[in-house]
Amino acid sequence: MKQDEVLKIEDIHLSFGGVHALNGVSFCVWQGEILAVIGPNGAGKTCIVNCVNGFYRPGKGRIYFQGTEITRKQPHKICAMGIGRVFQNVELYTGLTVLENLMAARHSRMKQGILSNALWFGGALREEVENRKVVEYIIDFLEIQKIRKETVGMLSYGLRKRVELGRALALEPKILLLDEPMAGMNLEEKEDMARFILDIAEREGFPVVLIEHDMGVVMDIADRIVVIDAGKVLAEGMPEEIAANKMVSEAYMGSEELW
Amino acid sequence: MVSQVSAEQEAQMFDQLKSGTGVLEGHWGIKWRLESSPRVLKENAMEWPDRAALRKKRYGIWNTYTWKEYFEQVKYFCLGLVSLGFKRNDKIAIIGDNDPEWWFCQLGAQSAGGVSFGIFIDCIPSEIKYFVESSDATFAAAKDQEQCDKFLEIKEEIPNIKKVIYWEPKGMWRYEDPWLIDFKEVVRLGREYEKAHPELFDAMVNQVRVDDPCCLAYTSGTTGLPKAAVITYRSLLAWNLTLWKYYPAEVGEDYFSFLCPAWAVDQILGFVGCLQQKMVVNFPENPETVVTDAREISSVMELAGARMWEERYRDLLTRIDDADFLKKFTYRVSMAIGRRYRGLKDKGRVGLWWKSLQALAELCALHQLRDRLGYVRSRVCLVAGAMMSPELFSFFQTIGIPLYTYYGITEAGFVAMQFPGATKQGSTGKILPGRTVKISEEGEVWVKADDAMMFSGYYKNDEATEKALQDGWYHTGDAGYIDPEGYFFFMDRISEMMSLADGTKFSATYIESELRCSRYIADVMIVGHEREYVGALVQIDLKNVGQWAENHRIAYNTFVDLSQKEGVYDLIRQEIEKTNTRIPERSRVRFFVNLHKEFDADEAEMTRTRKLKRAPLEAKYQEIIEGIYGGKEVIPVHTEVKYRDGRTGFVDAKVRVMRIESRGQGGSRGDVIASES
Numbered sequence: 001m002k003q004d005e006v007l008k009i010e011d012i013h014l015s016f017g018g019v020h021a022l023n024g025v026s027f028c029v030w031q032g033e034i035l036a037v038i039g040p041n042g043a044g045k046t047c048i049v050n051c052v053n054g055f056y057r058p059g060k061g062r063i064y065f066q067g068t069e070i071t072r073k074q075p076h077k078i079c080a081m082g083i084g085r086v087f088q089n090v091e092l093y094t095g096l097t098v099l100e101n102l103m104a105a106r107h108s109r110m111k112q113g114i115l116s117n118a119l120w121f122g123g124a125l126r127e128e129v130e131n132r133k134v135v136e137y138i139i140d141f142l143e144i145q146k147i148r149k150e151t152v153g154m155l156s157y158g159l160r161k162r163v164e165l166g167r168a169l170a171l172e173p174k175i176l177l178l179d180e181p182m183a184g185m186n187l188e189e190k191e192d193m194a195r196f197i198l199d200i201a202e203r204e205g206f207p208v209v210l211i212e213h214d215m216g217v218v219m220d221i222a223d224r225i226v227v228i229d230a231g232k233v234l235a236e237g238m239p240e241e242i243a244a245n246k247m248v249s250e251a252y253m254g255s256e257e258l259w
Numbered sequence: 260m261v262s263q264v265s266a267e268q269e270a271q272m273f274d275q276l277k278s279g280t281g282v283l284e285g286h287w288g289i290k291w292r293l294e295s296s297p298r299v300l301k302e303n304a305m306e307w308p309d310r311a312a313l314r315k316k317r318y319g320i321w322n323t324y325t326w327k328e329y330f331e332q333v334k335y336f337c338l339g340l341v342s343l344g345f346k347r348n349d350k351i352a353i354i355g356d357n358d359p360e361w362w363f364c365q366l367g368a369q370s371a372g373g374v375s376f377g378i379f380i381d382c383i384p385s386e387i388k389y390f391v392e393s394s395d396a397t398f399a400a401a402k403d404q405e406q407c408d409k410f411l412e413i414k415e416e417i418p419n420i421k422k423v424i425y426w427e428p429k430g431m432w433r434y435e436d437p438w439l440i441d442f443k444e445v446v447r448l449g450r451e452y453e454k455a456h457p458e459l460f461d462a463m464v465n466q467v468r469v470d471d472p473c474c475l476a477y478t479s480g481t482t483g484l485p486k487a488a489v490i491t492y493r494s495l496l497a498w499n500l501t502l503w504k505y506y507p508a509e510v511g512e513d514y515f516s517f518l519c520p521a522w523a524v525d526q527i528l529g530f531v532g533c534l535q536q537k538m539v540v541n542f543p544e545n546p547e548t549v550v551t552d553a554r555e556i557s558s559v560m561e562l563a564g565a566r567m568w569e570e571r572y573r574d575l576l577t578r579i580d581d582a583d584f585l586k587k588f589t590y591r592v593s594m595a596i597g598r599r600y601r602g603l604k605d606k607g608r609v610g611l612w613w614k615s616l617q618a619l620a621e622l623c624a625l626h627q628l629r630d631r632l633g634y635v636r637s638r639v640c641l642v643a644g645a646m647m648s649p650e651l652f653s654f655f656q657t658i659g660i661p662l663y664t665y666y667g668i669t670e671a672g673f674v675a676m677q678f679p680g681a682t683k684q685g686s687t688g689k690i691l692p693g694r695t696v697k698i699s700e701e702g703e704v705w706v707k708a709d710d711a712m713m714f715s716g717y718y719k720n721d722e723a724t725e726k727a728l729q730d731g732w733y734h735t736g737d738a739g740y741i742d743p744e745g746y747f748f749f750m751d752r753i754s755e756m757m758s759l760a761d762g763t764k765f766s767a768t769y770i771e772s773e774l775r776c777s778r779y780i781a782d783v784m785i786v787g788h789e790r791e792y793v794g795a796l797v798q799i800d801l802k803n804v805g806q807w808a809e810n811h812r813i814a815y816n817t818f819v820d821l822s823q824k825e826g827v828y829d830l831i832r833q834e835i836e837k838t839n840t841r842i843p844e845r846s847r848v849r850f851f852v853n854l855h856k857e858f859d860a861d862e863a864e865m866t867r868t869r870k871l872k873r874a875p876l877e878a879k880y881q882e883i884i885e886g887i888y889g890g891k892e893v894i895p896v897h898t899e900v901k902y903r904d905g906r907t908g909f910v911d912a913k914v915r916v917m918r919i920e921s922r923g924q925g926g927s928r929g930d931v932i933a934s935e936s
Contacts, residue, residue: 136318136319136320137318139318143545145319145545145548146545146548148319199429202430203432
């Protein structure tokens with residue numbers, strides 16, 4: 001299967017003192033796919049994502065994004081290149097409204113200076129309107145019109161997660177990394193989230209990397225699955241192949257019945 | 260501000276309405292054309308091309324459609340439909356939220372001489388199948404992915420549907436079934452079609468007469484399958500005119516459309532009323548934002564169900580409970596002043612002192628409350644549907660919302676209505692001109708009205724039509740009476756009038772509406788027909804009881820768990836005891852259980868307009884009802900639940916029965932009902 005590689009991870013190693021978190025992980029993310037990364041707790045899933053967007057520096061190995069090496073770039077530069085991320089723990093400004101949070105995410109795209117912003121005319125005004133438009137499309141897309149002007153701190157966990165996803169979308173990413181977007185949600189919220197993820201991949205056409213524990217969700221929406229265990233890639237394949245893989249089920253849960 | 264119209268002028272006007280055409284002019288500030296909606300729209304577009312006709316909030320901004328744009332959308336959609344094979348007298352089923360496209364679809368189909376009808380958005384595929392089959396619809400308009408999926412599920416079973424038109428393309432990117440078509444694509448087809456048939460649209464519109472059927476209005480179906488009443492343009496016009504007689508609105512004023520358009524009332528006001536009076540119809544951004552959007556618009560008139568007011572009341576009380584001391588204090592004092600002021604005003608004895616106090620109360624709280632709810636510009640709010648507790652009426656009227664009630668039926672429009680000067684409490688107002696009401700020997704309400712105001716029979720169901728319409732009298736199936744002053748009192752559906760084993764009659768709906776005034780009771784079913792005493796199956800209000808539990812440090816996880824808590828039982832008991840004081844002694848609630856699940860329309864427990872379907876409910880909860888009267892204290896239940904996606908599951912729970920000691924004196928309105936029946 002030859003497709004466009006958007007993100008390529010090549011043999012990355014990561015250690016914290018004597019603990020080897022990643023021992024040579026390699027895989028690719030192709031254009032337009034939903035790739036699920038699964039594995040038991042502590043397998044190193046989040047470490048991979050942190051390496052990709054530059055929070056951790058891998059001791060060995062390389063990461064390429066659209067053909068450019070990003071292994072040692074700074075996080076804000078990687079972000080500006082178009083790698084969007086949704087954090088496992090919600091990282092929003094809790095004192096600001098949903099709208100303000102999303103507008104803040106657009107900040108990296110605003111170019112007007114202090115003076116014109118303070119005087120609020122011409123370029124600054126146009127810029128605000130343009131960015132607001134993008135933000136409003138996202139609000140509509142995620143169906144959060146009702147909470148547009150509510151303070152994030154007052155929202156339920158499920159809604160905050162949705163806003164967090166919106167914040168990542170506001171960066172107009174070329175790839176989206178979702179770190180457990182459904183953890184702690186109820187069934188209905190999970191279904192909504194799954195639908196949004198599918199819609200994003202469908203409409204925007206960019207790849208989504210999904211780290212997730214809920215096997216039902218992963219099997220339903222992922223195009224391809226990478227299984228990580230003890231810092232290594234244990235298996236890689238279509239959902240059906242992974243489901244049939246005995247080694248995976250043993251590593252994952254120590255039992256034969258996985259799903 | 261009712262302008263003076265002499266009796267003679269009025270009679271002349273209703274005469275013209277009965278069979279005439281032309282223009283109704285001059286009375287109550289109106290200039291209406293006795294014509295079908297498509298023709299009125301066309302003329303509005305010529306007369307007022309650049310003024311606002313519709314407004315829809317999208318992306319946080321109110322977007323305006325002018326009359327010209329409105330007309331063009333309708334015109335090209337109509338031609339597009341015709342190019343796809345829509346013919347005169349064809350039916351179109353529309354399912355979706357309140358959007359301009361709903362209006363375009365309806366008027367587009369009507370322009371081609373077609374008939375439209377709405378389906379409630381939460382209907383499940385099997386219900387949609389029933390509506391589509393019983394109406395012979397050949398086209399369907401379904402808002403979005405969710406609704407289109409329902410149609411796709413039953414595609415094989417409804418071969419008559421030629422196309423399903425959607426207007427919200429989100430999520431539809433990968434649907435390739437040619438059965439589905441985008442609204443914009445239909446409009447584009449219409450523009451193409453016009454090039455080949457330039458005269459067609461005008462010719463079609465000219466053929467649509469005011470006496471043609473324009474829509475099917477499905478009855479709510481509390482006792483059986485819904486029946487489709489055929490309604491003409493003239494009936495809708497006539498119903499509007501009676502409304503305008505008491506509550507005129509000015510040209511260009513705002514109307515806020517948020518009730519499901521499948522319900523007949525939005526057909527009356529939202530379509531025909533606004534079209535004739537050139538009012539602006541405003542649509543909310545989505546169903547969840549109705550409250551804030553309504554506040555931004557502040558509609559001048561509104562028709563809504565009692566349920567909505569009950570929900571608002573419960574919500575408001577909870578919010579006030581959460582407010583700080585100062586706010587609570589201001590609210591209490593202002594409401595007390597407001598109540599006193601209203602009492603004095605009714606007697607016509609308001610002094611300067613009370614006037615100033617009222618002004619202060621207005622300033623501090625009442626105006627703010629009205630603003631919060633979106634009623635600062637409101638001139639009339641009519642309450643439809645089930646009856647509403649007098650307590651709620653007085654509450655909202657104290658805030659200053661002009662709340663009035665009416666009695667209306669799908670088949671004959673408004674029958675009786677309260678209006679300034681005729682607002683006797685508990686009544687639904689006086690019988691309107693052009694209608695006659697008779698109470699049969701069995702106590703059933705029979706209505707006779709001018710032909711213009713009556714439905715033209717049930718669609719393809721002559722048997723039901725003959726049964727309901729005998730010698731020109733429409734048999735409503737409702738129980739009611741007229742007092743010596745000419746006020747009409749609605750009691751209940753006859754099928755729901757119950758009597759205890761000792762012969763005491765009581766109205767279950769009345770007791771239920773009183774109980775729903777409690778903010779902790781979301782819904783309730785009263786039982787006790789031919790039994791010793793009255794019992795209640797209570798569905799707690801999850802949000803409010805949940806909050807109460809949190810405040811009282813009661814931990815819970817699910818609805819079942821919360822509903823069976825000791826403290827919650829005590830809370831509900833106190834609420835019922837309070838309500839019992841307003842109910843005649845014999846028919847007070849003696850036992851209740853907190854149900855372990857909510858009533859659900861998907862399980863056919865209630866209609867889509869949230870009226871209880873008693874027979875299925877009684878069958879379903881038979882073990883609980885038997886348990887109550889069998890003297891059990893704990894009843895194990897095993898209930899089947901149906902999920903939205905069609906799956907079924909079982910809920911196992913134990914529900915407790917709680918007894919209520921009798922105390923207190925009998926109330927007012929309930930006594931009237933008991934004595935009259």
